Structures are given as structure tokens and as C-alpha cells.
Amino acid sequence: xxxxxxxLNKESxxxxxxxxxAFKEGDxxxxxxxxxxxxxxxxxxxxxxxxxxxxxxxxxxxxxxELWKNKSRLGDPESVRxxxxxxxxxxxxxxxxxxxxxxxxxxxxxxxxxxxxxxWQSEIIRNEEENHQKKYLQIxxxxxxxxxxxxxxxKFFSKxxxxxxxxxMCISVNAVYNLISQAMENLKHxxxxxxxxxxLLVCFTGYLIx
Amino acid sequence: xxxxxxxxxxxxxxxxxxxxVLEPDEESDAFWTAWLRNHPHQQTVIREARQxxxxxxxxxxxxxxxxxxxxxxxxxxxxxxxxxxxxxxDPKILKLHKNHSLRNGKRFTPPAVLMAAAIVAVxxxxxxxxxxxxxxxxxxxxxxNAETRMVVLPDHSTVVLGANTALRLSSDWGPGKxxxxxxxxxxxxxxxxxxxxxxxxxxxxxxxxxxxGTKFNVNDYENNTRIVLHSGKIxxxxxxxxxxxREIIMEPGEMIDIDENRRIVxxxxxxxxxxxxxxxxxxxxxxxxxxxxxxxxxxxxxLKVKIIISDTSILEREFTARYPAEDLxxxxxxxxxxxxxxxxxxxxxxxxxxxxx
Numbered sequence: 001x002x003x004x005x006x007x008l009n010k011e012s013x014x015x016x017x018x019x020x021x022a023f024k025e026g027d028x029x030x031x032x033x034x035x036x037x038x039x040x041x042x043x044x045x046x047x048x049x050x051x052x053x054x055x056x057x058x059x060x061x062x063x064x065x066e067l068w069k070n071k072s073r074l075g076d077p078e079s080v081r082x083x084x085x086x087x088x089x090x091x092x093x094x095x096x097x098x099x100x101x102x103x104x105x106x107x108x109x110x111x112x113x114x115x116x117x118x119x120w121q122s123e124i125i126r127n128e129e130e131n132h133q134k135k136y137l138q139i140x141x142x143x144x145x146x147x148x149x150x151x152x153x154x155k156f157f158s159k160x161x162x163x164x165x166x167x168x169m170c171i172s173v174n175a176v177y178n179l180i181s182q183a184m185e186n187l188k189h190x191x192x193x194x195x196x197x198x199x200l201l202v203c204f205t206g207y208l209i210x
Numbered sequence: 211x212x213x214x215x216x217x218x219x220x221x222x223x224x225x226x227x228x229x230x231v232l233e234p235d236e237e238s239d240a241f242w243t244a245w246l247r248n249h250p251h252q253q254t255v256i257r258e259a260r261q262x263x264x265x266x267x268x269x270x271x272x273x274x275x276x277x278x279x280x281x282x283x284x285x286x287x288x289x290x291x292x293x294x295x296x297x298x299x300d301p302k303i304l305k306l307h308k309n310h311s312l313r314n315g316k317r318f319t320p321p322a323v324l325m326a327a328a329i330v331a332v333x334x335x336x337x338x339x340x341x342x343x344x345x346x347x348x349x350x351x352x353x354x355n356a357e358t359r360m361v362v363l364p365d366h367s368t369v370v371l372g373a374n375t376a377l378r379l380s381s382d383w384g385p386g387k388x389x390x391x392x393x394x395x396x397x398x399x400x401x402x403x404x405x406x407x408x409x410x411x412x413x414x415x416x417x418x419x420x421x422x423g424t425k426f427n428v429n430d431y432e433n434n435t436r437i438v439l440h441s442g443k444i445x446x447x448x449x450x451x452x453x454x455x456r457e458i459i460m461e462p463g464e465m466i467d468i469d470e471n472r473r474i475v476x477x478x479x480x481x482x483x484x485x486x487x488x489x490x491x492x493x494x495x496x497x498x499x500x501x502x503x504x505x506x507x508x509x510x511x512x513l514k515v516k517i518i519i520s521d522t523s524i525l526e527r528e529f530t531a532r533y534p535a536e537d538l539x540x541x542x543x544x545x546x547x548x549x550x551x552x553x554x555x556x557x558x559x560x561x562x563x564x565x566x567x
Contacts, residue, residue, distance in 0.1 A: 028289075035285070036364045039278050047271045061281050065288045137265045156266035159232055161225065177223070184219045187262065 016080040049092045086168045140190035151179040221259040231263040350378045355512040372396030396429045417448040433470035438485040501525040517562045
């Protein structure tokens with residue numbers, strides 16, 4: 001296999017765009033680099049929407065395969081990462097719409113996600129105030145709506161700006177503000193409630209609340 | 211923006227606050243610590259907001275690394291099928307290869323597909339045939355004169371490359387393996403600590419630097435290596451001491467010079483910011499003798515400095531200043547004024563001469 005070389009633009013800050021262009025030209029190593037770089041964030045984001053590991057895997061795989069098939073027709077996005085996030089989002093939503101039974105089982109899936117959090121009842125009594133908040137917070141996050149989870153993920157995990165999130169989720173910047181705002185309200189509400197619960201738990205030591 | 215009456219939620223939503231918690235830098239840190247001092251009544255709220263933001267950056271739904279590997283197998287298989295149906299024209303790629311000068315140009319050789327041997331063993335024989343690689347492929351990042359570039363490595367570590375620098379990655383970055391790079395030139399590393407304690411090793415022309423989540427500077431020009439540790443902890447190996455090799459653990463604020471025989475030439479405490487300022491594209495000199503400045507000009511800009519001064523004691527005189535790296539002429543004028551000599555650039559030479567400009 002001949003060594004493929006690409007001369008890079010001196011102005012480049014992060015070399016994503018050069019790799020993207022090399023991939024479009026059919027460079028398989030650049031393609032592999034893109035996968036390495038983005039599969040994690042794409043998987044995690046897709047999971048927020050699909051809430052199911054099989055569906056998530058299928059969608060991410062499909063996305064990369066389609067990228068390769070259509071590489072010569074692709075443009076140069078301002079941000080490769082945001083372009084990929086937006087693409088996976090559309091893909092997951094179409095995937096789920098095709099499989100109606102997944103949507104109908106919303107409740108089951110939410111429970112599945114919730115059960116991923118470790119049982120906390122007995123530990124809380126022994127832990128400090130901060131750990132109280134952490135556990136409650138993690139649980140509270142799983143109870144957010146799907147769209148709120150998406151927005152929170154993009155904002156705090158991927159560190160996208162409000163503007164970028166509006167582009168990825170195809171909603172207005174105001175809608176993004178509202179989503180995050182609602183999410184923060186819900187979290188605050190659950191934390192406060194959780195703190196009250198913690199006090200009760202401490203008072204009734206040894207009595208586990210289900 | 212007036213944060214005085216901000217509630218918890220307002221801080222959580224504010225991008226500048228988020229930036230300070232998630233990606234703090236000197237500027238935002240200075241701002242917020244000062245603001246907190248002047249508004250102590252908000253300290254509790256801000257502490258709570260910080261905790262929440264930190265928690266929100268966690269994401270519990272991480273699959274095992276093997277999941278990504280097995281997904282890649284599926285993708286590669288499909289890609290091979292796509293290519294077989296419509297073979298893409300190789301001449302397009304070869305043309306790119308021919309048009310670009312390989313000597314002075316900045317080269318990018320893409321990484322190989324990362325396949326852990328263990329995974330290959332698990333899959334059936336047909337899969338193995340499809341993933342045979344023909345020889346090592348490695349990725350090399352290069353910079354030219356007066357150029358700094360930030361590079362993100364596959365493990366999300368970042369490296370800022372200085373001028374005339376080459377950084378080569380080993381071809382097998384993957385789960386369970388060491389992360390190794392080879393450096394000539396200068397680079398500032400910000401290394402991600404990985405959960406499996408996977409090592410990160412920088413090979414220089416003299417020694418190896420082994421790290422575990424930290425920020426440090428490596429300067430390796432002309433087979434002399436200088437390491438400055440900003441934060442965290444690193445271990446230097448391969449240092450010569452009498453008849454055997456030894457290791458040294460460095461603490462933040464320490465600077466160590468190694469010569470081409472791998473011996474320690476100097477070890478002292480420094481202000482690491484001075485030695486790593488270049489990554490913000492400034493050259494900072496703090497009581498730096500002219501002789502050293504000449505060396506810096508050579509290293510940073512790839513120019514030859516010619517000194518024709520009758521009074522060589524001038525070379526030991528010190529200079530303290532800060533200049534943007536992009537505009538060399540400004541620095542040269544300042545040197546001329548400060549030292550009372552003529553400092554002129556002619557082509558790829560800088561000449562220090564008697565008399566003023």
C-alpha cells in the first residue's frame with residue numbers, strides 16, 4: 001500500500017478538516033482516523049436518543065458506511081464534529097420511527113436506563129452531603145426527557161455552544177435555552193427533594209425506603 | 211454581565227461560567243476568583259453550581275472498548291464490499307502525492323487502522339484476511355518556521371507543536387497498548403490520564419519521558435533536551451549516571467537539561483509559564499542573555515544568526531521582554547535599541563553588528 005501524503009494548511013488549528021478532505025479523496029487511513037476520533041462521542045450521543053445499545057451500534061455503523069459510500073459528494077463542514085453529531089441524530093430518529101414498537105415501549109426503556117444506576121439506598125446513609133447530591137443528580141439526569149438529555153449532553157459533555165446545539169438538533173437557539181433551562185429546573189427540584197429524603201433517611205437509620 | 215443576583219440556575223446556564231468550570235484558563239480563572247472575593251455572598255451558590263456542572267460532564271453510558279472495535283470490523287467489511295463494487299481511482303491519490311514537495315512541505319501521513327491482535331484472534335479466518343496490513347504506517351505531524359500548531363491525538367491528549375518540530379506517533383495506538391511518540395523540536399503536552407493507566411511515552415534524541423496525566427514541555431533541538439514540568443508528575447528514563455542508567459521523577463516547576471550524552475547538565479526550579487509561553491505564540495525573555503536569544507531565534511525561526519561584534523561581553527547582557535512570535539521585525543528592532551547594536555535580517559540570516567540601525 002503506497003504511503004499517501006497530504007500537505008496541510010498552515011493556518012489549521014486542529015487538523016480535522018484536512019483529514020476529512022483526505023477521507024473524501026478515498027484515503028482509508030484518514031477514514032480510520034475519523035472513526036477513532038468520533039466514534040465515542042457519536043455513540044454516547046446516539047445512545048441518549050435511542051436508549052438502546054443495539055440500535056445505537058446499528059446507527060453509528062450505518063453512518064460510517066454511508067459516509068464512505070457518499071464521500072465524493074460530501075462538502076466541507078465548518079465543524080466535522082457538529083456535522084457528524086447532526087447526521088447521527090437524524091439517523092437515530094429515522095431508525096426509531098421505522099421501528100414503532102420501540103417508541104411504544106418508552107416506559108420499559110426508561111426503566112431499563114434507570115436501572116443502570118447502582119442501587120443507592122443503603123450507601124446514602126453512610127455518605128457525606130456531596131455524595132448525596134451526586135447520586136441524586138445521576139438519577140435525576142436519567143429522568144430527564146430524551147431531548148433534555150440530548151441538550152445537556154451536547155452542552156456539558158461535548159461542550160458545544162448554544163448556537164452549535166441549535167444547529168445539531170435543528171431547533172432554534174431559544175428552544176435550546178428552554179431545554180437546558182427546564183433540565184436545570186428538574187435537576188434542582190429533584191436534588192432539593194433528594195436532600196429532604198436524605199434527612200429522613202438519616203433520621204430513620206436502618207430503615208430502607210424502596 | 212452582572213452576576214450579582216444570579217441564582218443557581220442562572221450560573222448553570224451561563225456559558226462563561228460553564229467555560230470556567232469545564233475548560234478553565236488563566237483569564238477566566240482570574241476573573242472568577244476575583245469576582246468571588248468581591249461577592250462572598252454568592253460563594254455557596256457557585257460552589258453548588260460547580261458541583262452540578264462537574265457531574266453533568268459525566269456520562270455513564272460508555273460501552274467497553276471492544277464494542278467500538280467490533281463495530282469497526284463491521285464497517286470495514288462493508289467498506290471493502292463497497293470498494294469492490296465500484297473501485298475508486300487510485301490515480302487521484304497518486305496525483306496528490308506528486309504535486310506536493312516532500313522536502314519543505316508539511317507532511318501528514320495518516321494512521322493505520324488500529325486492530326488489537328486479540329480481537330483478530332476471536333474472529334473467523336475470513337476476517338483476518340481482510341485486515342492484514344502491509345508494513346507499518348505511522349502518522350507524523352510537522353511544522354515549519356515560526357509556526358505553532360495544536361494537534362489532538364487519538365486519546366484526546368493535546369500537543370502544541372513549536373517551530374520546526376516533528377512528532378511521530380507509533381502505529382499501534384489502541385486499548386491496552388502504550389501511547390508512544392517520537393519528538394524532534396519542541397512540544398507542549400497535555401496528556402489525558404486513561405482509566406487503564408496506559409502509559410504515555412515521549413522519545414527524544416536523548417531520553418524517554420514517561421507520563422500519567424499531566425502538562426509539560428519538551429524541548430529537543432540539536433540533541434540537547436530540556437524538560438519543563440507544568441503540572442502533574444513525569445518520569446525521565448535513560449539518563450546516564452556513571453556506569454548505569456537511572457530514572458528521575460520530576461515535580462511541577464522543575465526544569466532539567468540533558469546533553470547529547472544523556473547526562474544531566476542542569477536542574478533547577480523555574481516559572482514554567484516563562485518556558486511554555488511560546489505556545490500562546492509569544493516569546494518571553496526574562497533576564498535572558500543575548501547569546502541565548504540568538505539561539506532562540508535560530509531554533510524558532512530556522513534562521514542563522516551571524517555575530518560580528520567587537521565587544522563580545524554584550525552577548526552576556528540580559529534582556530527582559532515579551533513579543534508576539536509572528537512579527538520578528540519588532541523583536542529585532544527592540545534588540546537593536548536595547549543592546550546598542552545593529553540587528554538586521556537578510557534572507558535566512560540575522561546579523562548582529564557594531565553600530566546601531
